[in-house]
Amino acid sequence: MAKLTLDRILQSQGFGSRKYCRELIEDGEVAVNGEVVDNYRATPDTDKLMLTLFDEQWEYREHVYIALNKPPNFECSRKPSHHPGVLTILPEQFTWRDVQPVGRLDHDTTGLLLMSDDGSFIHAQSSPKRHVPKVYAATTAEPVTEALIAQLKAGVQLHDEPAPLAASRCSQLGEHLLEIVLEQGKYHQVKRMLAAAGNHCSALRRTAIGGLQLNALALEEGEWCYLDAAQMALLVPEQG
Numbered sequence: 001m002a003k004l005t006l007d008r009i010l011q012s013q014g015f016g017s018r019k020y021c022r023e024l025i026e027d028g029e030v031a032v033n034g035e036v037v038d039n040y041r042a043t044p045d046t047d048k049l050m051l052t053l054f055d056e057q058w059e060y061r062e063h064v065y066i067a068l069n070k071p072p073n074f075e076c077s078r079k080p081s082h083h084p085g086v087l088t089i090l091p092e093q094f095t096w097r098d099v100q101p102v103g104r105l106d107h108d109t110t111g112l113l114l115m116s117d118d119g120s121f122i123h124a125q126s127s128p129k130r131h132v133p134k135v136y137a138a139t140t141a142e143p144v145t146e147a148l149i150a151q152l153k154a155g156v157q158l159h160d161e162p163a164p165l166a167a168s169r170c171s172q173l174g175e176h177l178l179e180i181v182l183e184q185g186k187y188h189q190v191k192r193m194l195a196a197a198g199n200h201c202s203a204l205r206r207t208a209i210g211g212l213q214l215n216a217l218a219l220e221e222g223e224w225c226y227l228d229a230a231q232m233a234l235l236v237p238e239q240g
């Protein structure tokens with residue numbers, strides 16, 4: 001495969017337009033593996049490539065796979081209307097390289113949100129056929145009862161769904177706290193299921209996706225990290 005020139009490499013990493021990236025390079029603002037390179041036609045090897053711009057180091061990544069501990073009051077939509085978008089939490093380069101949330105959490109839902117600029121990953125991960133379990137901790141307005149858990153496991157009818165939707169697992173974590181695991185990702189699904197079962201969800205946090213646990217990532221609310229290969233492997237549903 002033809003090697004990328006340095007200006008295109010910078011552009012691919014979200015540092016700005018090609019023209020702007022050329023200017024940065026010619027102004028001596030870019031180091032490649034620690035050495036300033038001012039020729040934008042240079043074609044450094046992208047394998048283990050470390051770029052330095054404005055005293056910050058950026059490892060070259062063909063795609064980025066990110067986990068964010070989403071705080072409340074951020075929207076996942078592309079055109080946020082009432083609250084800032086989740087992309088504003090990440091460095092600006094990620095917006096330039098078209099990083100998007102994988103699925104959506106409501107503005108008031110907190111917890112694990114995946115983000116990426118890899119369209120096939122986003123598509124595969126959001127596909128209903130894939131059955132990736134999503135684990136939520138839901139705080140309920142009314143106390144959690146055995147009957148509520150039984151109802152959520154058996155399936156509840158939501159008014160615009162053709163068939164009842166069931167939790168694949170559900171258990172009590174506290175008097176007003178429920179762990180609910182869903183394999184679908186319908187609009188407001190947890191909140192609507194709890195409402196249909198006669199309770200009310202007053203707070204919602206996603207704690208895991210597949211085998212990837214938010215706790216294991218040790219991210220404070222608003223913090224993010226890149227996912228490594230081992231963490232990515234946890235997102236693939238188990239066979240069988």
Ligand code: URA
Nearest residue numbers: 106109188189190191
């Ligand atoms: N279910 C909801 O109701 N809201 C979310 O944000 C995620 C799942």
